[in-house]
Amino acid sequence: MKTYRIRRPKIVVIGGGTGLPVILNGLRYQSADITAVVTVADDGGSSGKLRESINMSPPGDLRNVLVALSDMPQMYEKIFQYRFKKEDDFLADHTIGNLIIAALSEMKESTYDAIQLLTKFMHVDGHIYPASEKSLTLHAKFLDGSEVEGESKIADDRKKIDYVYVTNTHDDEKPKAARKVVTAIKEADMIVLGPGSLYTSILPNLMIEDLGQAIVESEAEVVYICNIMTQKGETEHFSDAEHVKVLHKHLNAKFVDTVLVNTEPIPDDYMDFEVYDEYLVQVKHDFQSLRDEECRVISADFLELRDGGVFHDGNKVVEELFRLVFGTKY
Structure with a gap:
C-alpha cells in the first residue's frame, strides 16, 4: 500500500545496473515524484547486440527500470522480462522487453520516445529518461597510461582506473543530456546516485557535461548510496571514502552531501562467487575521510541477503531517504 502525503518530494535517481530498480x-510505494535517469553506455549482452544492429540506445537497464516503476500484473512482468534460452540461435539471450523497446525505437526513430510511450503503456508511476538520447561509448584511462573503449571491457585487465569519459557512439558530437533531464535535476528536492557500479553505471551519466554540471549546481540534497561490495577491475580495495573521492574528482567538486553506508557484516562463506563473480570483498569504512570530503555519513544495516548474493534492502534505504528529504527540505 502506498503512503500518501500532501507534497510528493521530487526525487531524481541516477544510475544503472541491478541496484537502481531496487x-x-x-520509492514507488512511498508516493514520491520519481524521475529515473538511466545510463546508455552498456555494450554487453542483449543490449550490446541490439545497439549494434539497429543503432539504438541499449535497452536492458531501461527495461528493468520500466518494470520497477510499473504497476502491471505480475504475469505481464514475467512475459516482459522473459529471456530466450542460449540454444535459441538468433534470439539467444534476448529478453522480450528488449525486443519490444528495439521495435518501438525503430518505429518512433528514437529510444527516448519509445520509453515515453512504454511508460504510458505499462502504467509507470514516474518519469524515465535515458541519460542521453544517443547511445554512448564509455572510455577508461588507466594509471599506466593505457586506455580501453567499451563498458564491457573495462574490468577485463583489472588495471587501476585513473578516469572515465563518454563519447557519442555513432557521431562526433559532444554528448548531451536527454530532454527534460537537466530540468528534472534543477527542480529536484533530492538527487540519488546508485547503488551501482561506480565506473560503469554511475559515472557514465555524470560524464555527460550538462548533466554533471546540473548536479554540481543543484540545491537539492545529493545522496550517494555506497556499494556494499568491491568490484573486480573497478573498485578493488576501495573504502567507502574512495568511492566518493572518485566521484568528486570526476566532476572537480565536492558535490555529494550525504553518503549511505551499510555497516552490517556479511556472514562468512555466504556469497556464491560463482554466480556473483564480479564481487570481491565487503567495502571497508573510512568515516573520517568521508567527512573530509564534506559528506554527512549515515551508517546502518542496509543489507539484504538472498539467493547467495548481497543486495541493498530497498525498503530500509528508502526509509532513510525520506527521513533525509523531509528533514532537509520541509
Missing part, C-alpha cells in the same frame, strides 16, 4: 521500487 531503490525505485521502494
Whole structure:
C-alpha cells in the first residue's frame, strides 16, 4: 500500500545496473515524484547486440527500470522480462522487453520516445529518461597510461582506473543530456546516485557535461548510496571514502552531501562467487575521510541477503531517504 502525503518530494535517481530498480521500487510505494535517469553506455549482452544492429540506445537497464516503476500484473512482468534460452540461435539471450523497446525505437526513430510511450503503456508511476538520447561509448584511462573503449571491457585487465569519459557512439558530437533531464535535476528536492557500479553505471551519466554540471549546481540534497561490495577491475580495495573521492574528482567538486553506508557484516562463506563473480570483498569504512570530503555519513544495516548474493534492502534505504528529504527540505 502506498503512503500518501500532501507534497510528493521530487526525487531524481541516477544510475544503472541491478541496484537502481531496487531503490525505485521502494520509492514507488512511498508516493514520491520519481524521475529515473538511466545510463546508455552498456555494450554487453542483449543490449550490446541490439545497439549494434539497429543503432539504438541499449535497452536492458531501461527495461528493468520500466518494470520497477510499473504497476502491471505480475504475469505481464514475467512475459516482459522473459529471456530466450542460449540454444535459441538468433534470439539467444534476448529478453522480450528488449525486443519490444528495439521495435518501438525503430518505429518512433528514437529510444527516448519509445520509453515515453512504454511508460504510458505499462502504467509507470514516474518519469524515465535515458541519460542521453544517443547511445554512448564509455572510455577508461588507466594509471599506466593505457586506455580501453567499451563498458564491457573495462574490468577485463583489472588495471587501476585513473578516469572515465563518454563519447557519442555513432557521431562526433559532444554528448548531451536527454530532454527534460537537466530540468528534472534543477527542480529536484533530492538527487540519488546508485547503488551501482561506480565506473560503469554511475559515472557514465555524470560524464555527460550538462548533466554533471546540473548536479554540481543543484540545491537539492545529493545522496550517494555506497556499494556494499568491491568490484573486480573497478573498485578493488576501495573504502567507502574512495568511492566518493572518485566521484568528486570526476566532476572537480565536492558535490555529494550525504553518503549511505551499510555497516552490517556479511556472514562468512555466504556469497556464491560463482554466480556473483564480479564481487570481491565487503567495502571497508573510512568515516573520517568521508567527512573530509564534506559528506554527512549515515551508517546502518542496509543489507539484504538472498539467493547467495548481497543486495541493498530497498525498503530500509528508502526509509532513510525520506527521513533525509523531509528533514532537509520541509
